[in-house]
Amino acid sequence: AQFDDFGVDKIHSLAPVSDVRPFTESDLRPRGNTPLVDAAYKMIRAVEGELKNRLDSPKVIVCFQTDGQENASREHTWAELSALVKEKTGEGWEFNFMGVELAAYEQAAKMGISSHNTISVEMADAADNRAKFRATGQAQQQYASGASANTIYAGSMRTGKDAGNYEAWQNMRRVHIPSPPPQPDAAFTPLSVASITKPRVTPVVKDFTL
Numbered sequence: 001a002q003f004d005d006f007g008v009d010k011i012h013s014l015a016p017v018s019d020v021r022p023f024t025e026s027d028l029r030p031r032g033n034t035p036l037v038d039a040a041y042k043m044i045r046a047v048e049g050e051l052k053n054r055l056d057s058p059k060v061i062v063c064f065q066t067d068g069q070e071n072a073s074r075e076h077t078w079a080e081l082s083a084l085v086k087e088k089t090g091e092g093w094e095f096n097f098m099g100v101e102l103a104a105y106e107q108a109a110k111m112g113i114s115s116h117n118t119i120s121v122e123m124a125d126a127a128d129n130r131a132k133f134r135a136t137g138q139a140q141q142q143y144a145s146g147a148s149a150n151t152i153y154a155g156s157m158r159t160g161k162d163a164g165n166y167e168a169w170q171n172m173r174r175v176h177i178p179s180p181p182p183q184p185d186a187a188f189t190p191l192s193v194a195s196i197t198k199p200r201v202t203p204v205v206k207d208f209t210l
Contacts, residue, residue: 014050033072040064040111041076044084061140061151062088065098067123069107078110085112094143094151096136101161105169115173116152120165128160135159 044062051060070078085095089112097108097118108118119135122128135157142148158166 010046034066034068034070035072035074036064036066036068036070036107037073037078037081038075039073041081041084044088048088059144060088060093061096061143062093063096063098063136063140064111064113066107067100069099069103070110082110082112094140096139096151096153098132098136102165102168105165114152115166115169117150118166119153119158120162122161125160131159132162 043064047060047062051058089095095111095113095117097104097111097113098121099105099107099118100123101120104120105115105118108115119132121132135153138157139148139151139153143151155163
């Protein structure tokens, strides 16, 4: 799915990953603001609904990717979203978050997503974008195959500035620097993968595969 304040556009539903063609720049057109909380909440509920129609019990991965920070949600709150992520994590779902620079870790934490499942992207660096999408694919492939128990990003995947951002966030947590309080308004086969993305000016996801 793809989202902004114009709505959440479903791109694929119940499609085997092998049938999903790689994204191109023409698929991702930047527009509007970033209702991250609303879009994430709706996506999780949509995946939940799809799973009710299945007879098996697939592994579930939900991946969020955004080029900005929450600035336009009106229907749901950070508290609601965090509670939902916690509920689904308890049911065995895996969550990944890809955001911009150090802010990625703050946004993911407010969602209830572990920093170990979060990775930051350098905004204007196409090579770094490709590397981070590739790392996400690798983490999810390893989980899908049973080679890993989760979709945590290995240290070797934290290239570029992300290694420093990750360490900076760990240090902030160790010295107990609080995050800003939540603001009130502020795909599918044996492995079920849901991905939701906020288009950016220079999308470079055409070589991202699962």
